[in-house]
Amino acid sequence: MEVKNTVTAEHVHHVDHHDDEHHHESFWTKYIFSQDHKMIAKQYLTLAIVMAFIGMFMSIIFRLQLGFPDTKFGFLESVLGKWGKGGKLDPGFYLALVTIHGTIMVFFVLTAGLSGTFSNLLIPFQVGARDMASGFLNMLSFWFFFLSSVVMLWSVFIETGPAAGGWTVYPPLSALPQAMPGSGFGMTLWLLSMAFFIVQSLMGGINYIVTVLNLRTKGMAMSRLPLTIWAFLITAILGLLTFPVLLAAVLLLVFDRSFGTSFYLSDIFIGGVPLPQTGGSPILYEHLFWFLGHPEVYIVLLPALGLTSEIISTMSRKPIFGYKAMVGSLCAIAFLSCIVWGHHMFVTGMNPFLGTVFTITTLMVAIPSAVKVFNYLATLWRANIQFSPAMCFAIGLVSLFISGGLTGIILGDSALDINVHDTYFVVAHFHVVMGAVATFGMLAGVYHWFPRMFGRMMNKTLGYVHFWFTIISVYGVFFPMHFVGLAGVPRRYYANSAYEGFDYFLSVNQLITVFAIIGGIAQFIFLFNFIYSAFKGKKATQNPWNSTTIEWTSPVGPGIHGNWAGPTPTVYRWPYDYSKPGAEKDFIPQTVPFSETKSSNLPGEE
């Protein structure tokens, strides 16, 4: 019955052909200035992968410095020029690398890469729309992302080097070019790049929200949306509410830097002279920054959790446990994430009473997060699990989400945060719970929806090899790092030479660096698999994972304009009818009406 709304291969060809003749699509409109959500998704993914490799390369360079501070690496001089003179990484450039690495990973890879790729790909497909509400805005949003990436990368190559004050770019450090070379032109470019980035994020977000709310196909009630779509919707709303605040913060910083205002500056003596600015407060910037900064964590996390929910349910051949609780916990996490930003500021001199409030709200986020984990575990209970590479990454994600979420309890507790704030404990925590979880979600998503994107399958064996190397090196890098932090080693340190007490941890840092290199190399397995399979991979079948959702009813292959040749499919049920007792197969697609599944209908389903 599920073939009802699908089209045979021949028919597809015909339509495709017909379409081509009709539109006279040139290379430019098809691949470059495309307004088709499927192509835009691929553009986002491709650029995000490029950025991810750049960010990873940077991390490996500064990890070499941390693991082997006394070793000279000849190749550094040839790669970095004056920043690597004599095979030694320049301390200022170390900070620049850390800063750009953090910025690239958080914004360009995990924000744009996740939402940009999967919201674009899956929202129209899974709600049954022909495309995004505004194809043009969607195209613009990608090109702003592109522009923003270009500006950010350009900043790496300028004379004074890129921004180097950490990805949070706190003023006065970031506001005063006298304070460090990276606060010169590099910082200006950073701010410009972020402004473009925020624009792309808002354009994308508006589109996602409107499409989900208005363009659902017949029968696709909100309560029948796959959890992926719920996650993308809530993420987009969250971004829409918080990114403008970052834009405000960035603009005020531009004013302070260039027009002599003092929003963030007061009573500063630097470079041998007192500055005229008074009355500003750096704390104001911190409030504004973290008002986005914390929700940002969830902007990268929620889509990953959405993708995982879908993958775990499909590959377990079991409905996701507690659909409503999953939606509820998504909403609760999103709401709470907007009122916890102060946990990044417990020791900034903020009124300690505020610390109390933020501790309470922060630890409350642990409740919906715990609910999500328990629901995943309940979904796996008595399941029938098929370990595709995507499923392996999804299981890995749950494991990492537990590990990273638990250490958040320490950091969210204002009293305990005093001694671990800004140490490697924080670095370990956020890499696990944000970096690794979101990366795993993204990789799982790519493996799972690759056939939907390219009409071909990724190689499974390489997928497994990639998974094993990745999970072992992620834990190998970030698990020992917690201990480094608990010993009191501060982050953003070029070397730990200031205190002998840290000498013991040099060996741990070496271990971490070795794992980082292994993990980095393993990503080339993925890259190879991705490129190879996109062109030469095994042809995908109509519904390779026997999934219920409607993106798999659209013609196989890279897809056609408008997604479905005939009318868009009609939806009759929720997306999680897996292994329903009495059903013929272990899945019933959303397009199958209850009248055709009398044997498996539950009471109340007519």
Place this chain on the structure above:
Amino acid sequence: MTILILLAVVLGVMVLVRLMNIVQLSTQVSGYEETEDDQIRENNWAALGLMVFMIVGLGLTVLMIYVYGSHLLPVSASEHGVSLDKLLNVNWFIIGFVFFATQIVLFYFAHKYRHTKGKKAYFYPMNHKLEIIWTVIPTIVLSILIITGLREWHKILMADKKDAINVQVYGYQFAWITRYSGNDNVLGKSNYKLITDDNPLGLDTSDPAMKDDVYTTGNEMHIPLGKEINFQFNARDVIHSAYFPHFRAQMNLVPGMNTFFSFKPTITTEEMRKITKNEKFDYILLCNKICGVAHYTMAMKVVVDTPEDFKKWVRKQKKAKEIPTTPSMAEEGNINKDVTATL
């Protein structure tokens, strides 16, 4: 070490090339389709792998706690730090329990419920009772953690600390100065516009409270054993953070603002050397907020003295009243504005 890295890189690349060959070969064998048996075999391997990963991983966790655990910070040298460490341990106990339990369940389920021939999943979309249980239990546990945590927080930062000695810790790129308030226990006023080479803190020598203030010139600060010390933090240029890991204390230094933290040292440097069995042990003050290129060098030795030794040491520090007098700026009305953070 370079050799080791090179070796790792070369090995990695070799493995990769080999793998690519295999893939190319296997896709070239045209017409070969994975059978159901193949899939089940693969599935078994993946599930087994996850199980092994969990067991080895948890084993290594225990090992790391054992090996690294003994190289973490020594016993807290401040009064509040001792109860903070206790609180931390309670948290770790709960976190550790949940960590082990959930990871074991996760990987055990993944292995046990792997697909095998003829297996069918159990259709189990929801159970309100379970949802309520696992909402309520974390809520209770977290409430306990919140309450115990906040109790410490209030004791450390919101309690009224009478009789505390006022000490200023002043940070600038990339060093520290400490100023002691002297007999009157009042820090004299300062103004950033008064800063010169001779007056690095911008002290206003016309302030009567200044006459007994002294400040350090070497890269070392001393504090007396058993006295509550109320630190006032100030920054000259950018944000810094005063991190005293051994005292479980940290507070940012924010230009234009006074920030505060107080603690009572309970172990002298001498005693701590015995406790750590390390002749050369010293307490340290580290800058813990990125503040420029040489951020990583911004550290200062901290010495906890007996009160008598402390007095002797203070006498040797530089006296504020010896600063060549500068025109008073008090008239301008911009001196030591108490810009306390209420944002």
